[in-house]
Amino acid sequence: MTTEKNIRVGVVGIGHLGSYHLQKYAKIDSCKITAVSDTQLERAQKAAGLYACSAFTDHRDMIGLVDAVSIAVPTGFHYAVARDFLAAGVDVLIEKPICATLEEADELLRLTEKNKLILQVGFVERFNPAIMALDSVITRPLFIEVHRLHPFFERGTDVDVILDLMIHDLDLILKFVNAPLASVEAVGVPVLSDKIDISNVRLSFTTGCIANITASRISAKTMQKIRFFGPEGYHSVDCQKREVLSLSKIVNGDGKQQIVQNHIDVGSHDPLEEEVRSFVSAVLTRSKPLVSGEDGRRSLALAIEILQKMKTHEDIQL
Numbered sequence: 001m002t003t004e005k006n007i008r009v010g011v012v013g014i015g016h017l018g019s020y021h022l023q024k025y026a027k028i029d030s031c032k033i034t035a036v037s038d039t040q041l042e043r044a045q046k047a048a049g050l051y052a053c054s055a056f057t058d059h060r061d062m063i064g065l066v067d068a069v070s071i072a073v074p075t076g077f078h079y080a081v082a083r084d085f086l087a088a089g090v091d092v093l094i095e096k097p098i099c100a101t102l103e104e105a106d107e108l109l110r111l112t113e114k115n116k117l118i119l120q121v122g123f124v125e126r127f128n129p130a131i132m133a134l135d136s137v138i139t140r141p142l143f144i145e146v147h148r149l150h151p152f153f154e155r156g157t158d159v160d161v162i163l164d165l166m167i168h169d170l171d172l173i174l175k176f177v178n179a180p181l182a183s184v185e186a187v188g189v190p191v192l193s194d195k196i197d198i199s200n201v202r203l204s205f206t207t208g209c210i211a212n213i214t215a216s217r218i219s220a221k222t223m224q225k226i227r228f229f230g231p232e233g234y235h236s237v238d239c240q241k242r243e244v245l246s247l248s249k250i251v252n253g254d255g256k257q258q259i260v261q262n263h264i265d266v267g268s269h270d271p272l273e274e275e276v277r278s279f280v281s282a283v284l285t286r287s288k289p290l291v292s293g294e295d296g297r298r299s300l301a302l303a304i305e306i307l308q309k310m311k312t313h314e315d316i317q318l
Helices: 016-026 041-051 075-087 102-114 129-136 161-177 271-285 293-317
Strands: 007-012 031-037 054-056 068-071 091-095 119-122 143-149 181-189 198-205 210-216 223-230 233-238 243-251 257-261
Touching: 007 016, 007 271, 016 031, 016 041, 016 068, 016 271, 031 041, 041 054, 068 075, 068 271, 075 091, 075 102, 091 271, 102 119, 102 293, 119 271, 119 293, 129 233, 129 243, 143 161, 161 198, 161 210, 161 223, 161 293, 181 293, 198 293
Parallel strands: 007 031, 007 068, 031 054, 068 091, 091 119, 143 210
Antiparallel strands: 143 223, 181 198, 198 210, 223 233, 233 243, 243 257
């Protein structure tokens, strides 16, 4: 049972990301790690030894031992695992994307509403201090340019690069533009996997804003940059370095306009720790999480539309 100062937490999927979630929970005084689950018993037992908790290979065995869980399993299993916990009255932090299909996402949202639970989606870039600093300067973006480029790793190739990497930027764009979508153009190709590994997408919004997004998981170097252009100025964010360059126009005393660099306070917190702390705060206060299940569904809907556009493009080419 959740108390004001003690939440029983667990993690399902003790791989690369799940292990980090455990590290963050261990730092939070109001949390007690009580159970972990992984299909590989050895991994679960190793984590259980580190955090003095119970280990399982079936996530359903955690029910009754936890008040809140992080789910860091492959995307294809998100729905089944999250459904079991939400049906049992357990609050859920689920890694992105929320699910593989909109029908699955809708069912999770229904269970969340029915049981009055917390469902947060793990868009860690929302908690990047550089991204959070933008809230003080962005007004109405008219052009957005994004490059999210990574070297190739087997991890994540169970889905296309759109659901693996680009979906982070889709979430950010939907947040800052906050307007209906007018059109989507997209192209993508598989290179080192049987899924799309590199893609370029152009989004048009009813406000006139255009977003051009490139995502690749076959690049030699890592780049995570997003640039916003609008009436108030230009803002460039390096998500990897957590840096912001912000320029805006001012009018001098003689009436002439000039460009000046804005001083932007950028925090130094760890994004994943901030994400987990935000989830714990929502659980304790029973308040809507910063990145809700509805946010996760919106980004998934856009990602699916992009994938459908790519398939149409391939059919035309053939």
